[in-house]
Amino acid sequence: MAEPLSWSYSKSALFRDCPKAFSFEEQGVYPVTGHSPSVSLASIVGVSVHHSIKQEIDHWSRGERLELARAEAAAEAFIREVWADAPSRICEARNGASLASVSPERFIRLSRSRVRDFVRLIWPRFRNHTYLLHEEDRMFTIGDVVVWTRVDLCTRDADGQIVITDWKTGRIGPEEVEGMQLGVYVDWARNEFHVPTGQVRGQIVSLRTLEFLPRFVSDAELTRLRGRITRQVQDWGKRFETHNFPAAPSPTKCVSCRFFQWCDEGRAAVDARSLSGLAEMLD
Numbered sequence: 001m002a003e004p005l006s007w008s009y010s011k012s013a014l015f016r017d018c019p020k021a022f023s024f025e026e027q028g029v030y031p032v033t034g035h036s037p038s039v040s041l042a043s044i045v046g047v048s049v050h051h052s053i054k055q056e057i058d059h060w061s062r063g064e065r066l067e068l069a070r071a072e073a074a075a076e077a078f079i080r081e082v083w084a085d086a087p088s089r090i091c092e093a094r095n096g097a098s099l100a101s102v103s104p105e106r107f108i109r110l111s112r113s114r115v116r117d118f119v120r121l122i123w124p125r126f127r128n129h130t131y132l133l134h135e136e137d138r139m140f141t142i143g144d145v146v147v148w149t150r151v152d153l154c155t156r157d158a159d160g161q162i163v164i165t166d167w168k169t170g171r172i173g174p175e176e177v178e179g180m181q182l183g184v185y186v187d188w189a190r191n192e193f194h195v196p197t198g199q200v201r202g203q204i205v206s207l208r209t210l211e212f213l214p215r216f217v218s219d220a221e222l223t224r225l226r227g228r229i230t231r232q233v234q235d236w237g238k239r240f241e242t243h244n245f246p247a248a249p250s251p252t253k254c255v256s257c258r259f260f261q262w263c264d265e266g267r268a269a270v271d272a273r274s275l276s277g278l279a280e281m282l283d
Contacts (some may be wrong), residue, residue: 002246005145007145009181012025018247018257020265052071052072053167056119057135074115075108091257105233130156138149143230154189160199164182166205180228186201187217197218249265249266
């Protein structure tokens with residue numbers, strides 16, 4: 001395979017989690033699931049909530065109001081649609097795990113709760129913001145490396161500052177607050193809107209704790225970040241030359257992996273308990 005010359009935060013995170021899964025994705029090894037992507041049980045609430053929020057912000061971008069009932073219904077409908085086609089839409093089921101002990105209702109309740117908190121408690125804080133864009137694939141370059149971004153929401157606040165917001169539905173670790181993702185988003189916004197770094201603010205919004213966690217980035221930090229990205233893409237290219245992408249297996253991770261059926265190490269790591277004890281794994 002030719003050296004990959006593009007970078008995204010999702011690629012970097014997948015490589016950190018399991019280099020072999022990263023190599024499968026770069027080579028285009030995907031399960032056949034028609035036109036609908038598969039999700040894991042661990043991600044189904046987050047994906048359904050993001051789906052609902054995206055639809056509501058679609059309405060807001062056209063000058064319409066958010067509607068709680070519509071937002072909750074969209075999140076629930078997404079989960080029910082996925083569950084109805086579980087053998088191809090839910091990674092664990094496709095990988096041979098039984099969902100008999102797992103009810104979709106627990107995911108629906110949590111999803112509706114997250115959406116309810118978003119509309120009632122989070123969204124009012126954007127009342128004085130002006131819409132710029134959301135959920136669009138955008139790119140910029142660092143040297144000869146193409147960097148892809150897809151921000152959850154980009155707005156301009158009442159003071160004229162550009163605000164990049166990333167919604168999080170689960171626990172938030174230090175890597176997410178201080179790590180690469182928001183830094184890259186800030187760098188993209190500088191390029192996209194031709195503004196200085198100090199005029200862009202990143203923030204993580206936790207739909208679990210209702211916290212707003214700001215991320216301010218300096219020019220010096222962006223310089224270091226660009227160097228990290230360049231070195232990482234160069235490392236990926238060298239690894240493809242030598243096929244150096246070791247697996248990082250664990251039962252709970254591998255049973256949820258969309259590349260499970262192609263990975264010998266993953267299949268070896270998943271025992272009968274992992275396939276039958278999903279309810280316990282999710283607690």
